[in-house]
Amino acid sequence: MEAESQAATPSKGGSKARLVTFDDLDKRTKAAQQAIEFRDVLISERGGDDIGALRMAIIEDVACTSAMIRDAQVRWLRGEQISLSELATLLNCRRRDAEMIGIDPAPRDVTPSLSQYIAGKGQAA
Numbered sequence: 001m002e003a004e005s006q007a008a009t010p011s012k013g014g015s016k017a018r019l020v021t022f023d024d025l026d027k028r029t030k031a032a033q034q035a036i037e038f039r040d041v042l043i044s045e046r047g048g049d050d051i052g053a054l055r056m057a058i059i060e061d062v063a064c065t066s067a068m069i070r071d072a073q074v075r076w077l078r079g080e081q082i083s084l085s086e087l088a089t090l091l092n093c094r095r096r097d098a099e100m101i102g103i104d105p106a107p108r109d110v111t112p113s114l115s116q117y118i119a120g121k122g123q124a125a
């Protein structure tokens with residue numbers, strides 16, 4: 001985490017800050033794979049890429065927080081010591097963010113159009 005913080009902080013030499021994003025993740029790691037996969041599912045459930053910038057940022061927050069929560073839970077199940085207060089904080093953070101994007105996405109209308117219905121009837125015969 002400290003290395004990421006340093007990447008976003010300009011050095012004294014006046015160089016520009018470099019912020020890292022989901023696109024910069026090493027997709028070979030299990031944590032990155034889980035976060036990206038969950039982010040993509042959340043986006044898909046909410047209608048695809050055509051969502052607002054703030055909603056997209058919150059979706060990425062939920063995906064990242066979920067990966068952190070899963071990591072802590074699995075470590076605890078393996079018998080490792082974890083900070084239960086930090087886990088509780090992460091769980092509360094995710095719940096609040098999830099409420100903002102909608103825990104249950106709006107149902108999609110899957111009713112076929114008239115032409116789709118007729119075409120489906122023609123194939124069934």
